[in-house]
Amino acid sequence: MSATAKGRALMSEEAAQYRVPKEYNQAVVLQSQLVRKYFEDVAAAAAKGKKIAYGLVEANPIEILRLFDIPVVYPEVFSLQISYKGGALPLMLAAENEGYSTDCCSYVKSGVAAIPPIGTGQTPLGYVPKPDIAVLTYSGCQIYIHWWEQYHYWTGAKIFTIDIPYVRDYERDHYVPRHDVRYVADQLMNVISQLEQLTGIRYSEEKLREILTYTADAWDHWRMALEMGKRVPTPLDGYFEAIYYMSLITLTRGDKTTADYYRFLVDELQRRAEAGIGPTPEEQFRLVFEGVPNYPYYKDWWSLFKRWNARGVAGTYPKVAGVVDYFRFNPDKPIETIAEYMIHAYCNWNMLMRADLLKYYVDAYKADGVVIHSIKSCRSFSMGQGDFKEYFVGMNIPTLMIESDHVDPRYYSEAQMRNRIDAFFESLALRKGLK
């Protein structure tokens, strides 16, 4: 094509394929090494006959389970990793042959179909053991309950229940009644005594405090890394890269290696900022992202934004592992701080608080607009996102709504996705006077 009108210079293939130079991109390499080691350790423990626990990302009970030396498998994480490596479709079909509907969450379908009796446990990530116990931390997603029930009836796994009330008072933001924290704390003590009987290990508050000290340190540096998105230009993509960096705060939180990792991450982002390096050649658009990403086509989907030199500055999905902007761990009151951590998972916040958090991100991170990625599988995230759009249109904040699924590849159509993303940036360019 001959004449490239000035408008088209806003889009560039070079930007779409851009990779951060190696010396500024070690954190993601280190992260995938540590994740691979985590999977190897879990498989080894299972081979030695240790009891395996299944855990959930929201209200992740990892500190308690570390106390009793119980390895934890997170079906949400192995499902998204299988999908990221292109292995989700056979699991969808296998689950649907067993009677699961197309409307069931694709996390649940791949999580159940990957292990016996439906699957074999062999996955692109290596062997994934089935659960002996399943710790149900019902926070932010009702389908967690139904998912854990599936494991109970398919594999006989024993369910340990921790019911975490929703942050639900529409008259007072962030209000958590006293009886909520006491209810969660009482249940934590109940689960602790059950785990004492199961493993024969005595509960030691001193050891829990030590674990929580590492957790708090990793947590604070995870927050420092994410808050670098406030800088103009931002050294990191507060959505697409943050989702890579999010793995360890979930899988291995509570030990020195993880705390050191997030210190290393903050240094690397610091070095990037000083060298003017970022996830794209230049920073033309700054965006806040709401919603779960598309894992099966992650890199292609990301390049639809990179093509416009657009960078995510903040995202709500990484806060599923805990709203790190709002909550801080206090190792001195271990049980209570874990209870409060479990309450402040992103989807456990009500819709008004979620809308306010997004508005805070737009202001504090100086964003040009919001991208809402609605996914068919997850009604906990997606139901009512249309209302968010109305809310932001009312405040004259440009908002794009796009749709696919987070694990099931059958819901991603690139032509439609690209059509909407290009149109959004065309109107955003006009608005920013970049014509």
Add this chain to the structure above:
Amino acid sequence: MTLLEDAASREPLELFREVTEDSYVDFSWQRRWKEETGGRLLGYFPVYFPEPIAHSLGFLPVNILGASGYIELEKATAHTQSFVCSISRSTFELAATGHLDHFDALAFTNICDVARNLSGIIKRNKPDKTVVYLHMPINNAVAPAKDYLYAEYGRLIEKLEPISGRKLDMEALRRSIALYNEKWELQHRMEQLRIERPWLLPYDEYYYALRAGQLLPVELYVEKMRSFLSEVEKRDRKQQDKIRVLVLGDFCEQPALPLMRAMEDAAYLVYDEAIIGPRWIGRVNEAEEDPLMALVKAYTDNLRPLTTRYHPLIDKQQHIAELVKDLRIDAVLFLVPKFCEPALYDFVIRKLALDRMHVPYVKLEYEESESTFENARMTLETLAESIIFG
């Protein structure tokens, strides 16, 4: 003549039908009740709610169950996605178009993520409406659950007292519990009648009588239900050679009555989960010293499974085996609302048990706004054919 005088003179079934159809969109009956009696209106969505608490504070607790296809989903299309159940979308449409404005408070509970988020977006669009979201405990096997729910009901009472203009009185609550126990008892009696002699009471009549129980003042309803049931029990109708079917899945979104009629041509639907909320807890122990704790225990200690409420001590597969045996069931129909994820997961758990017991079953999806039922009729006929002419 006042509304209540007119209602008192009316034939029970005629009143039940009128107030049910009025509750699809307008709730004009409740609006007139509020104007004439000065009482307060509380709308709750869609399954379980502790009605006696609201009643003892002068509220008429009303079960909002979507618009059953009688309203166009225009604002709902803007604010929600299409992969969400229709009852939540039509309930949003009712709120957004002002059909719920005369309700003094709206209450929601944690039955699924869709209903939870619905309460939030209704509050954002109706900022001056009192919206209460109750987190009902799911860890009901442990003692702390009771203290938690007791305090949570306390939070509900704190929100309702300023609207009702008076403090909760324990004796008033005891009287309300007695009244509602009678209502639940009558509804249970009708349920048993459908199980034992389904030919006496067609599905439409059963449905109108059941739904009216959460639309009319309990005093009026109990009186009308007594005379209605005695009339039904005296009916003399012929029993047909139809299979006995257990229906599971319709606990929230309301199946269209013509759909149920089309299926009743082929089988007796002896038990279903429509309007399960009020029938579910059975009885509140009136002998309990503290009536509020009695209400709490009626919830936490109820071991009857319900898809929208988890309980660690319940074995759903054992329960369906007992249900099939006790109700002499020939086949099970999983009637699942489109996009209703909780129902779809319980389907897998229960079908595994039915496979082991070699009990025939079939799954059908429906939407409240459906207007064609040929597929449903044909499916039930085939089920019946394969059993009767086997």
Add this chain to the structure above:
Amino acid sequence: MITAGIDVGARYVKAAILEDGKRVLVTLVDRSGYDPLGAARKAFESALSEAGLSRSDVSYVVSTGFGRHRVDFRDANATDITAAAAGARFFYPNTRTVVDVGAGNTRTSKLDENGKVVQFRVTDKCAAGGGGFLERIAYYGGIDLSQLEELALKSQKPVMISTVCSVLAETEVINLVTKNIPMEDIMMGAVMSVAGRVVAPIKQVGLTPEVTLVGGMNMNAAFPLALERFLKVHVNSSRDLVFANAVGAAYLGYRRLQKRAVIAQ
């Protein structure tokens, strides 16, 4: 002894006439249009004239399909699944699994050794509309259904198209068209996406050979092949099986008359 079967489907009416339950005299197709009863009557009359028979020669008429209740000249009616089972067994006596991909829903059933339906499944709403989907793909591809069949059979590397529902599959075909993928690979991909949506209900009734496909999808030879790729088992398919429901209904009528004759002795 002459019996007739009228299958009043959502899109097409099919009529079949059977002699002594063995020989199929004639089978006929007509569009249901917006007067299904009129179309049923017309199909029956033209079947009679084609077979050189008059109305009085027919001892028993069984209706089936969507509009079975509205066929006022019937002796009895049978549901699609019962008629499909009888029709499948008429052409392939060892059938134990029947697959009926209709214009609306798709139904699968499992038969015992003497052909009785022991279990059946109806697909989810989202999996419906297989037939209509292929018609639209052909129409907008600027070809007719037989060309679609030809192209699909030629495909070496069929492309993966969504098996969730036909609306998503159509979105995907539009997507693939923008990527210049060979036409035959898109067409076979489309046929496989319809087959893919039928696998779950087949597995749920238990895959017991022989598997027989009944209904309109027999017109497309690529469809049974696509199904065989998923099931890894032979699928009986032939042009006759397009009329399995109508022939099955006529056969049920014949068996009914035989029973009456036995009772009469």
Add this chain to the structure above:
Amino acid sequence: MMGEEGYVIGVDSGSTYTKGVVMQLDGRIVATDITMTGIRILESANRLYHALLEKAGLSESDIAYVVGTGYGRYQITFGHVQVTEISAHGLAAHYLFPRTHTVLDMGGQDTKAIRINDKGEVIDFAMNDKCAAGTGRFIEAAARALGLDLRQASEIALNARRPVKITSTCTVFAETEVLEHLAAGERLEDILYGAYLGIATRSVGLLRRVGVEPEVTFQGGVSLNKGMVKAVEETLHMKVNTSPLTMYGGAIGAALYGIKRLTGKEEIVMPTADRAPREVESA
């Protein structure tokens, strides 16, 4: 900068039909044409391109700029530049009806609600979600199932008396509902208009997502369907602008985008001489 003479071609390679328009730099439309997109996008775009030249009596050298839009825009290798059909429909609506602020575009596959400013530039837009795709194709499929051609399917719905409720968002369910109502003996007009009202309700819901500000212009292939226009106006309680040219909204907008690139003009409106009588009184 080019003078006022010279020609621009806009090609809208849609999911179902490929439409094209030849325009002069002063904004006059010289020729329009349409063909089925089919499976080979570039072939049908090329075929259309040469048909346009013939219709306009021009040769390739007269064409200063070719702009592609629609799904197949990246396939049109003979084009100079592409633009999304959302931006294109915005420019076209402003060109055809200058007081437009909200555009409803209904094509074969997607329904789009677009808010534009006083120069036809896109402020905000919303598109149907996956379960509601394929409305244009559904209307054609329903017409074929009822044994009607498109013109009949458009007029016949106008004399509906009691429209049948067809509420499914999904076109597969809607088609089953149409066939079942047919088998139940409902009147043809009532079934068809019932389907149109269902689609209109969802489209107006989509318009709500971007906010409805008069005037509203209805574009895309479905805007030719008088039954659909009536259903949208009835649901919106507001008149909508349509004309024989609104089905070419994408192609016109693409051509206008080319003219703006070449001439630097901020805004282009249809010359009053070209306006049909009805449009003049509303311009």
